[in-house]
Amino acid sequence: MTTTASTSTIGTRDEASLRSRIPAAFRLQFTVPSQLIWVPLIVFGASWVISFGIGFWINQITEAEYGVADSVTGASQATIWTLGFLAAYVSSHTFPFALALSYSRRVFMIGVSLAFAAVSACFGLGAALAAWLEEATDGFGVGAYTFAMPLLIDDGLVALGLFAAALAFAVMQFGFFWASLYRRLRLIQLWAVIIAMVLVLAVAAMMITTYDGWAAVGRWFLQQHIAGLAGWLGLLSLLGVGANYAVIRRSTA
Template identity: 50%
Template sequence: MPLSVFFAAWLIAVGIGWWIHTMQGSGDSSGEPMFTGAAQAPLWALVFVAAYSASHTFPFSMALSYSRRTFMLGVILAFGLVSVAFGAAFILAAWIERVTDGFGMHFYTFNLPYLTQGSGGIVAAGALAATLCLVLMMVGFFWAILYLRAGLFTLWVIILGLAVVGLAGTMLIFQNDGWPVIWEWIMQQSALSLTGWLAILAVGLAGLNYGVIRRATPA
């Protein structure tokens, strides 16, 4: 499914780009480049897959008498392999867009300048995509395993609590004019540095998931 979403989102984005290019009614290929966010579409499909793996394969692994530690190691390995595959696909797609000049229309889904023109180029962008994929899959897995651990009521209490904290934090940032500082920090990062930050987050999420799954009960 995620692979189908990857190509479907890319195809739809290119189709929209071709339509816009045609509507402009110009054969000039030197126009302003256009960028799309369709590259994130398969990530959300992978979040669903990660949550599904927690809710369905965890009870099965317990029925086979695997330890929670073994299951968690398998999850990390599987998520890691999927993330590497996504990163490789991102690199290949960005390279295709670069060599074809955005399919002759300057229309880009993966070859995004902010990610691919810094140190490391397309490879660094692929590493960032892979690490982001791993983080999001860990997040999807966390919510599903938390449901098995704490139940539906507690899950919603935690979600609402985090929403309130997030809203309060956003209001404080607005009140103290903090968004320009945050945006400036983001713009100063490269694909490699963002990969490093996300890698740290992924390690933390792996530890958190293991802590939750130790007391989770199969449904």
């Protein structure tokens, strides 16, 4: 009875310690504000301004002959790729620091995932608000659209926000995974994994081409709509969280 009681007490203490350290692991990701806050905000604003400049230029050179010409750019993805690189930085720099502070790998992974989710949610909200502003002003009066792209807003701004958040979260998990895998494997092993993945994708593309399946693939994506794609990305991200934890469990500082 005494042994059972002691084991139960230890388990309760471990759970309490786990719960108490998760918020600290979450805040650890924002110890350097520029890493996951200011740099993405700067890229978000800068890409938007550059996109508007391109739209204004197109408007000026086409207005006299053709009238106002809308311009649609993919500048919004700059922030997403930035978040992917910053997630890789978390794996390569913040992870060793967390181990030095005696954070367990499980606590660190939970804190990282919550931080990534918070940043992704902010990006999704920002994308939805930016799209709303572009629609309300007709592309700032010059037909310049960065976020309010027709395919993205067909299901509404809420669906756009969910899709942008899910995509950002998936890319961050992807960036974290490759940086973690690089720490876990030797360089030649990492390249073996990369080559194997490229071969799998190449074979898949060849099979789809052989059986004229690209039209079916395109129809499937169109049928999912933005909200459906957000759900698939969310599922992929959850698998990414599990894969990342599996990789860092044996990673060393």
